[in-house]
Amino acid sequence: xKKLFAMLLVVxxxxxxxxxxxxxxxxxxxxxxxxxxNDASTTTPADSATTDSGAAIKLGGTGPLTGGAAIYGMAAxxxxxxxxxEINALGGIQFELKYEDDAHDAEKAVNAYNTLKDWGMxxxxxxxxxxxxxxxxxxxxxxxxxxxxxxxxxxxxxxxKDNVYQMCFTDPNQGSASAQxxxxxxxxxxxxxxxxxxxxxxxxxHDTFISKAGELGLEVVSDTTFTSDSQxxxxxxxxxxxxDGADLVFLPIYYDAASLILTQASTKGYAPKFFGxxxxxxxxxxxxxxxxxxxxxxxxxxxxxxxxxxxxxNFVGKYNDAYGETPNQFAADAYDCxxxxxxxxxxxxxxxxxxxxxxxxxxxxxxxxxxxxGLTGDGVTWDASGAVSKSPKxxxxxxxxxxxxx
Amino acid sequence: MxxxxxxxxxxTRRNFITYVMLAILFVVxxxxxxxxxxxxLIKGQLVPICAYVVMAISLNLTVGVLGELSLGHxxxxxxxxxxxxxxxxxxQTVVPIAWLRLAIAxxxxxxxxxxxxxxxxxxxxxxxxxxxxxxxxxxxEIIKSIINNLYIGLDSGGLHMSLLTDKLNLAEGxxxxxxxxxxxxxxxxxxxxxxxxxxxxxxxTVIFNLVNSKxxxxxxxxxxxxxxxxxxGINVTxxxxxxxxxxxxxxxxxxxxxxxxxxxxxxxKFDFNTSILVLVFVVLGGLGNMRGSIIAxxxxxxxxxxxxxxxxxxxxxxxxVLILVMLATNNPTLSAAFRRFFGSFRxxxxxxxxxxxxxx
Numbered sequence: 001x002k003k004l005f006a007m008l009l010v011v012x013x014x015x016x017x018x019x020x021x022x023x024x025x026x027x028x029x030x031x032x033x034x035x036x037x038n039d040a041s042t043t044t045p046a047d048s049a050t051t052d053s054g055a056a057i058k059l060g061g062t063g064p065l066t067g068g069a070a071i072y073g074m075a076a077x078x079x080x081x082x083x084x085x086e087i088n089a090l091g092g093i094q095f096e097l098k099y100e101d102d103a104h105d106a107e108k109a110v111n112a113y114n115t116l117k118d119w120g121m122x123x124x125x126x127x128x129x130x131x132x133x134x135x136x137x138x139x140x141x142x143x144x145x146x147x148x149x150x151x152x153x154x155x156x157x158x159x160x161k162d163n164v165y166q167m168c169f170t171d172p173n174q175g176s177a178s179a180q181x182x183x184x185x186x187x188x189x190x191x192x193x194x195x196x197x198x199x200x201x202x203x204x205x206h207d208t209f210i211s212k213a214g215e216l217g218l219e220v221v222s223d224t225t226f227t228s229d230s231q232x233x234x235x236x237x238x239x240x241x242x243x244d245g246a247d248l249v250f251l252p253i254y255y256d257a258a259s260l261i262l263t264q265a266s267t268k269g270y271a272p273k274f275f276g277x278x279x280x281x282x283x284x285x286x287x288x289x290x291x292x293x294x295x296x297x298x299x300x301x302x303x304x305x306x307x308x309x310x311x312x313x314n315f316v317g318k319y320n321d322a323y324g325e326t327p328n329q330f331a332a333d334a335y336d337c338x339x340x341x342x343x344x345x346x347x348x349x350x351x352x353x354x355x356x357x358x359x360x361x362x363x364x365x366x367x368x369x370x371x372x373x374g375l376t377g378d379g380v381t382w383d384a385s386g387a388v389s390k391s392p393k394x395x396x397x398x399x400x401x402x403x404x405x406x
Numbered sequence: 407m408x409x410x411x412x413x414x415x416x417x418t419r420r421n422f423i424t425y426v427m428l429a430i431l432f433v434v435x436x437x438x439x440x441x442x443x444x445x446x447l448i449k450g451q452l453v454p455i456c457a458y459v460v461m462a463i464s465l466n467l468t469v470g471v472l473g474e475l476s477l478g479h480x481x482x483x484x485x486x487x488x489x490x491x492x493x494x495x496x497x498q499t500v501v502p503i504a505w506l507r508l509a510i511a512x513x514x515x516x517x518x519x520x521x522x523x524x525x526x527x528x529x530x531x532x533x534x535x536x537x538x539x540x541x542x543x544x545x546x547e548i549i550k551s552i553i554n555n556l557y558i559g560l561d562s563g564g565l566h567m568s569l570l571t572d573k574l575n576l577a578e579g580x581x582x583x584x585x586x587x588x589x590x591x592x593x594x595x596x597x598x599x600x601x602x603x604x605x606x607x608x609x610x611t612v613i614f615n616l617v618n619s620k621x622x623x624x625x626x627x628x629x630x631x632x633x634x635x636x637x638x639g640i641n642v643t644x645x646x647x648x649x650x651x652x653x654x655x656x657x658x659x660x661x662x663x664x665x666x667x668x669x670x671x672x673x674x675k676f677d678f679n680t681s682i683l684v685l686v687f688v689v690l691g692g693l694g695n696m697r698g699s700i701i702a703x704x705x706x707x708x709x710x711x712x713x714x715x716x717x718x719x720x721x722x723x724x725x726x727v728l729i730l731v732m733l734a735t736n737n738p739t740l741s742a743a744f745r746r747f748f749g750s751f752r753x754x755x756x757x758x759x760x761x762x763x764x765x766x
Contacts, residue, residue: 066721101720106670107454111711114446131672134591138669156591156670198554198587198674227554228674229547 056096057345057352057359059084059338060116061125061150062109062136065101068256069129071282072330073101076128076150079331082318083338093345094352095338102127106135113139121145122356123341123363126164128330130154130171130200137164145356146363148341150333153278154200158386163360165367165386167333167340167376169302171204174277177392178205178250178300179212185394187273187298188248192222192241194234194261196253205252205277221246231257234264241272248273255283262293273298281328284400291400300392302376303332304402311375326401329376336374343372421614424697425607432603439599447711455707456602457664460609462687462703463696464656467613469685470694471622472649473629474531475539477681478546479657484553484676485522486515486658487665491590492558494666495583496565504596512605512662519658522549523651531646534632546681553673558584589672590665597667605663606700609656613696616652625649690731 061080063073077099084097100116102109109132116124124140126149127133133152140147141161148165149157155172158164169177182188191213196202213220221244224237238261241249249265249272251258258280265271276283276299284291305316305326315335319327327335344350344366350359372380377390395402435452438444461483468476494511501507526545533541559566561580568574574582584590616622624645627635636642665671687706691698709724716723734740 100714103721106668106672106675108710110450110668111447114450115711115714117446131589131670134670135668138595154588156588159592200588200672203587227551 055352056094058120058122059095059097059125060121062100062102062112063128064104067103069104073128075328075330076334078323079334080338083335087342102132104129106132109136122359125337127152133157137161140164144360146360148337150337151330154204163364165382166388167337170387171201172208175205175208176212178277179209179218181394183216183218190219190221190246191248191250192246193250194224194237197225198227202253234261238265238268238270242270246272248275251276254279259283259286259289266293278329285325294397297397299395301329301395302390302392303329304393304395304404306401315375332375336376339374340372417618452599453597453602453667455704456606457660458703458707459606459700460660461657461684462699463609463613464653465684466688466696466699467649467653469688471617472625476542477539478542479684480676480680481546481549482519482654482657483661484549484673486519486661487671488553488584489518490515490662491593491665492583508596508601508666512659515662516655516659520651520655523654527647527650550673550677554587556584557586591670593669595667595669597663602663605659
């Protein structure tokens with residue numbers, strides 16, 4: 001009898017969940033239209049992506065919408081949604097955007113990619129994070145579907161694939177740029193590195209940072225690691241950095257672990273300069289993190305939310321209205337992705353009637369020749385390998401906001 | 407034909423039905439694929455399903471037949487995956503035929519996993535019950551950690567290997583096969599559904615024959631009562647280790663098949679969660695019930711993808727469906743109803759053994 005009762009309860013849960021599921025999808029579309037309506041001066045509801053499905057170019061992307069890396073997937077999705085709504089409001093070429101969850105896992109990313117392929121994706125936004133992107137980009141290459149990934153920065157993503165392009169720097173690029181920046185700005189004489197040795201992203205940056213630092217004569221006094229299983233306690237790493245007298249700690253890691261490092265360093269009374277890369281972006285929005293601890297943290301990122309140019313102000317305003325937070329670099333990269341694709345489609349005359357394969361060839365021709373101005377840089381170009389060329393900006397956190405360092 | 411089936415022993419008949427089920431499945435899927443009636447999603451999942459099925463039946467050998475709880479099965483999968491990938495990359499130019507290269511890689515994966523199985527098994531199988539489960543869990547983590555710090559490269563001078571840091575010093579034109587935390591990238595994906603099905607059938611045959619052999623009965627005697635088994639002269643270490651190593655080797659082969667389906671594979675994929683996932687297949691399918699494992703592995707691999715409409719609540723829905731199924735299969739009222747239904751069914755058609763029983 002008890003078991004029967006338990007089963008009844010589970011059935012009730014499933015049913016309520018089904019209700020959740022549908023209401024959730026309703027609220028998402030609601031959010032979309034809300035985002036469109038924020039732009040009410042130019043948009044009518046008829047312009048929203050859903051009604052145009054017949055004639056719209058289908059864009060698909062996979063990203064971690066759930067799980068530990070969800071903040072990146074959600075940011076990229078939101079940034080892309082804003083751009084799609086703006087473009088659809090213009091009239092001309094119409095886009096229809098769909099993001100599928102890959103939970104930061106290569107196997108699930110391939111499943112998500114195949115779901116999008118079944119849906120009829122014409123141009124792909126690749127994957128948001130590196131490991132899944134390495135798997136989906138191989139599929140992109142095989143199926144001849146053009147991909148422009150907003151933020152998958154590993155070189156494995158583009159290596160040997162002529163139709164996969166990146167909107168962000170590659171990892172090695174970030175590492176050497178950081179070393180160069182620290183050296184040129186004379187930020188420190190003794191550097192400590194704390195990095196995550198089971199993460200592609202962290203390792204890529206660490207390795208090039210070390211070799212570049214060696215070239216420049218920047219002294220690395222402490223080089224310590226952690227893994228995803230041990231990213232709660234950093235006392236050993238911090239003690240070592242402190243003991244060796246490091247006056248700058250380089251953190252080529254994601255913001256979640258970085259927030260713990262900052263908290264634990266402050267409890268220990270150790271206050272070096274902290275320098276991060278684009279994964280540090282997002283640290284101010286960590287729940288339960290005392291944002292004042294992040295004061296003075298420096299990071300190298302191509303996007304700053306407090307820039308005063310029209311494009312950034314417009315984007316940040318819309319993002320804030322729609323999602324109630326300041327966009328990070330992932331959102332900006334995804335926003336730029338959509339516009340880069342839009343420019344290429346306009347120039348090449350891509351229509352929704354074209355097959356993915358035809359579109360693919362047109363896009364490759366465009367991307368190797370065009371120059372793009374966006375949120376994350378002016379005069380952005382791509383080479384035939386798919387890597388982007390743009391310059392990073394140094395940022396410092398002051399009064400709870402990113403401020404340009406130069 | 408009917409007469410023949412009737413004359414077969416109960417076990418033979420049950421196994422025969424499993425083979426027929428697989429054969430029908432294979433023919434149907436192949437027909438659907440060749441006529442283009444299968445979505446890319448399902449097509450992309452065919453090989454992973456085969457790999458998970460092999461994982462499930464191999465773990466069922468340890469958990470169901472040997473009766474020892476292993477929580478580190480993904481570790482063997484990992485060993486098989488990476489040794490298979492290294493082998494396949496080395497043979498890239500030597501063996502141009504893809505299926506042959508895959509077959510060699512799978513065998514390599516199986517051999518390496520078996521070797522690790524021996525190394526792990528000798529100390530671990532001295533323990534029993536909860537202690538054994540915890541130690542296998544630890545071994546799974548150790549394997550993951552080692553592979554996360556292992557660098558293997560290939561150049562004209564042969565294979566290079568280093569631990570902890572990338573000290574491969576590859577010659578011009580060399581290629582890093584395994585780059586520590588970056589895992590293996592640029593793997594040529596040569597796994598096919600046909601190869602996956604062949605692997606399932608081979609593993610099933612081995613397990614069925616083992617279970618019905620003298621050794622298999624010894625293993626099951628150990629499971630049911632160790633002291634009694636020992637008292638009649640059954641060598642505990644020998645039979646335990648045999649079942650464990652066969653299980654590990656099959657997991658290794660499944661790992662190679664899985665890895666060769668993706669262009670990238672990282673060690674952190676084969677973590678504790680993967681071990682538990684496979685254990686869920688086994689428990690859901692029924693301990694010792696191979697056909698149940700096959701069905702559970704296939705169904706639970708597809709399920710999360712079919713639940714995509716739940717969006718953010720997808721994994722929650724998955725968990726609830728899982729609880730529901732577990733409760734339903736263990737509910738005495740329901741299973742009595744099932745038995746009545748299939749019982750009457752069976753009396754009319756004695757050849758049909760559709761239910762198969764939750765456990766043997």
